[in-house]
Amino acid sequence: MESRCENCIIRQFNSLRALSKDELKKVADSKTSKKIKKGEALFIEGQKLDGVFCVRDGVSKLSKLSSNGKEQIVKLTNKGEIMGQRSVIAEDFTNLSATAISDMEVCFIPKEVISNTLNTNPYFSLEVLRHLAHDLKEADDVIVNMSQKTVKQRLAEAFVYLKKNYGEDENGFLLLTLSRDDYANIVGAATESLIRMISEFKKKGFIKTEGKKIGIVEEEMLQELADGF
């Protein structure tokens, strides 16, 4: 409750920007802030959510268990994103689990506020619609990548994506540090296969490593690889 939504820059990046002052005030009054430690879960597949999460800081992974017991990461969230809207809108259990990949700061907004606003503010509905439409398009792209590209291509693509979306530090290492396991669960491969590929990329000079940290050295080469050349 430390800050008013009206002053929160984050909301410019999500559908909450369509809210009126009054509506924003309602959100601010009903929301609660939470700090979530790296590794902790925000919610778990199959749970009923009674609100959505607005990400103020940090990164989380949205994943789903396969029937073979393996985790598949479907999406990484960005700062400013709203999580759990799909489930709240459809009045459905979550189909995904959300786990913090770095320390996070999120606001929890009760579902009543969201659904009331959906019923009364068509601009908000439209913003949410656009957001879902965007997610859907991205999901289609992931489907195509998963089914038509090799693990090597998908990994190359993942590296480029992580650099573009989460940036790198002064030494050229990706700011977002993932475990080898997480990488495997993003590209949908066995952890051992993935580790081997990281070694290969390193040997070829495409990337550099330092412990868990990975740095992109040859972004163009990786991009070309991802595109199949």
Add this chain to the structure above:
Amino acid sequence: MESRCENCIIRQFNSLRALSKDELKKVADSKTSKKIKKGEALFIEGQKLDGVFCVRDGVSKLSKLSSNGKEQIVKLTNKGEIMGQRSVIAEDFTNLSATAISDMEVCFIPKEVISNTLNTNPYFSLEVLRHLAHDLKEADDVIVNMSQKTVKQRLAEAFVYLKKNYGEDENGFLLLTLSRDDYANIVGAATESLIRMISEFKKKGFIKTEGKKIGIVEEEMLQELADGF
């Protein structure tokens, strides 16, 4: 223009059911009916759509070209579904191509009618939101299947899905007849691999074939296979 939307049962299955009588009338007045022959395209990836399609009869595939030039089928549409809403909502190019798999009958509804209604009727917005939410959930499932299951499992699942969703004729053959190529593009495999697997399933007695037609013989076995047993 042969029939009034008010009398069209199909609309009960999609978001148009949230429309008022007046709104329905507007839709009916502006819509045009089209017949599309099997194999013809409704729209193509990258096109700008100036309306949505409401499927009255027939089945189409929504697909996307991969950078390697292969087609990936992302979704099959059902009777009553609305196609192209994602693109119209996001005011974006279509990210998918739609091609008729059987002869189709569709209504085309201009985007102005859709967006006007979205701005004024929150129930309609909510229905569309629910529909997109559903599509998104399904897309997540496809991602997990594509990345965690073997081709064999995905094919088994596809057969079960086709039977459940499109039914079979009096002789136990799937009503929806797909080419081997289409099957390959659904499960994301090389056509030859897929044909081999069909032969294998047939040899094991899980399915039967008669030309292009495929019949599900052992649904439970296929389901178990799909689930990884």
Add this chain to the structure above:
DNA sequence: TGTAGTAACTGACAATTATCATGTTTTAAA
């Protein structure tokens, strides 16, 4: 500061899937 536990890594091998080559059947058009 030792020690248990987890994550990272490597090798050997097996399973899955793609590719190429080629033959057969079906379909559609002249």
Add this chain to the structure above:
DNA sequence: TTTAAAACATGATAATTGTCAGTTACTACA
């Protein structure tokens, strides 16, 4: 009805990826 094209099918082989078994390195914590 013939004939060319497309779809279906199968074999041989190569490439990709997974599995199992083990080693090393890092991390946390008693």
